[in-house]
Amino acid sequence: MTHPPAPEDGRPDPGLKALMSERRQLIGLAYRLLGSLADAEDVVQETYARWYAMSPPQREAIDSPGAWLTRVAGRICLDVLGSARARRERYVGEWIPEPLPDHGELVGGRPGAIPSDPADRVTLDESITMAFLVVLESMTPAERVAFVLHDVFGYPFAEVAEIVGRTPAACRQLATSARRRIDRTRTPAPPADRHAGLVRAFKQAWESKDIAALIGVLAPDVTATGDGGGLVTAVPHPVRGAEAVARFFADRAGALPDLALSECTVNGRPGLVAEQDGVVVSVMAFDVADDQIIRIWAVLNPDKLRPWTAN
Numbered sequence: 019m020t021h022p023p024a025p026e027d028g029r030p031d032p033g034l035k036a037l038m039s040e041r042r043q044l045i046g047l048a049y050r051l052l053g054s055l056a057d058a059e060d061v062v063q064e065t066y067a068r069w070y071a072m073s074p075p076q077r078e079a080i081d082s083p084g085a086w087l088t089r090v091a092g093r094i095c096l097d098v099l100g101s102a103r104a105r106r107e108r109y110v111g112e113w114i115p116e117p118l119p120d121h122g123e124l125v126g127g128r129p130g131a132i133p134s135d136p137a138d139r140v141t142l143d144e145s146i147t148m149a150f151l152v153v154l155e156s157m158t159p160a161e162r163v164a165f166v167l168h169d170v171f172g173y174p175f176a177e178v179a180e181i182v183g184r185t186p187a188a189c190r191q192l193a194t195s196a197r198r199r200i201d202r203t204r205t206p207a208p209p210a211d212r213h214a215g216l217v218r219a220f221k222q223a224w225e226s227k228d229i230a231a232l233i234g235v236l237a238p239d240v241t242a243t244g245d246g247g248g249l250v251t252a253v254p255h256p257v258r259g260a261e262a263v264a265r266f267f268a269d270r271a272g273a274l275p276d277l278a279l280s281e282c283t284v285n286g287r288p289g290l291v292a293e294q295d296g297v298v299v300s301v302m303a304f305d306v307a308d309d310q311i312i313r314i315w316a317v318l319n320p321d322k323l324r325p326w327t328a329n
Contacts, residue, residue: 037069040084043171044091046146050166051095052102053115053151055325061098065091085177092163092181099159110248112256114315115151116322117284117301144207145170148285148303148315153203157196164189165196205307214281214288216306221279221290227271232264237310242266247319250299263314291326298326 041062048058065087069077080086106113144150145166154162160182167173167181168189175186175193182189207213216235223231242263246252257266271277278293284303292300301323305313317323 037066037083037087040087043084044087047088047166047171048091048095049118050145050151050154050170051092051162052098053155054322055116055118056321057098057102061091061094064094088173089177089181092167096159096163096182099162103159110246111252111254112243112245113155113247114243114245114317114322115148115155117148117289117303117315117317117326118146118286119301119326120283143286146286147305148287149203149205149305149313150200151285152315153200156199158192160184161192161196161199164192165200168193169197205305205312208306208309210288212309213304213306216309216311217288217290217304218281220304220311221281224267224271225279227268229261229264229268232267233260235311236260236263237307237312240310240312240314242314242316244316245319245322247321249320250318252316252318298323301326 044062044065045055045058048061049055052058052061068090069083069087077083154166157165163182164175164178167178168175175189178189178193179186182192184192219235220232223235238260239258240260240263241256241258243256244252253266257263274294276294277299280291280293282289282291282301284290284301287303289304290302291298292302299320300316300318302317303315304311
């Protein structure tokens with residue numbers, strides 16, 4: 019984890035505690051915008067560096083340091099998203115957001131701020147799930163920033179406009195477009211115990227290489243996507259259909275008999291972690307609907323598994 023730099027003049031900063039209290043929200047905002055905890059921490063570090071690059075009188079003239087930090091972090095994320103689109107076009111295989119072992123620190127939002135229209139409200143818990151983050155990846159950088167700031171963190175469009183560099187009306191349209199994308203893919207969240215039960219049934223069927231049992235917990239049009247990033251072997255394109263997905267995982271279990279599976283929480287939802295010789299080699303997130311698994315995301319890229327290795 020990175021931390022804000024101290025003032026260059028070495029003098030105590032009486033506002034440091036207040037500034038540090040903003041770090042949780044900034045990390046949560048940047049992670050949702052970028053889909054990478056490592057990138058989010060870099061953005062927050064750069065944001066604080068810019069704060070301390072100003073002179074003490076310049077900092078004292080800012081009425082709301084928290085709002086200033088959010089504006090700067092949002093603009094940095096907007097720039098990063100622009101370059102990330104080009105990088106991901108060169109990415110080997112499918113790109114999946116970095117999975118989180120514990121979403122607790124990233125749930126906090128702007129205190130007391132909610133969109134004026136309750137229909138626009140996205141819960142902070144929902145906004146950290148893998149299914150939600152994957153949909154965010156389909157948006158333009160401006161759509162993503164406008165939507166997350168307004169619908170998730172409750173910033174008014176007048177403030178969003180300052181970050182995105184467009185009019186409030188244009189930002190409203192961006193958020194509306196993004197909301198339509200979310201609504202097209204959103205499924206009712208099942209009870210946590212039912213979600214966990216489906217993941218457990220999948221795990222048991224996978225461990226026993228029981229293709230029929232695997233098919234039984236998968237939706238007919240299920241998709242399974244792997245992300246190896248060119249660093250480890252992963253199927254370059256999603257596997258589609260219950261039988262194809264079931265056979266894929268059964269074959270994988272046969273090829274890796276020493277693979278140890280454990281139930282865990284991935285981005286706030288029940289998931290699985292796979293280990294070989296005590297080393298985490300894959301983290302799997304699941305999306306479920308109508309008592310079936312409809313999507314599986316398996317992250318194998320070791321660069322994205324560092325938080326899991328650390329824990």
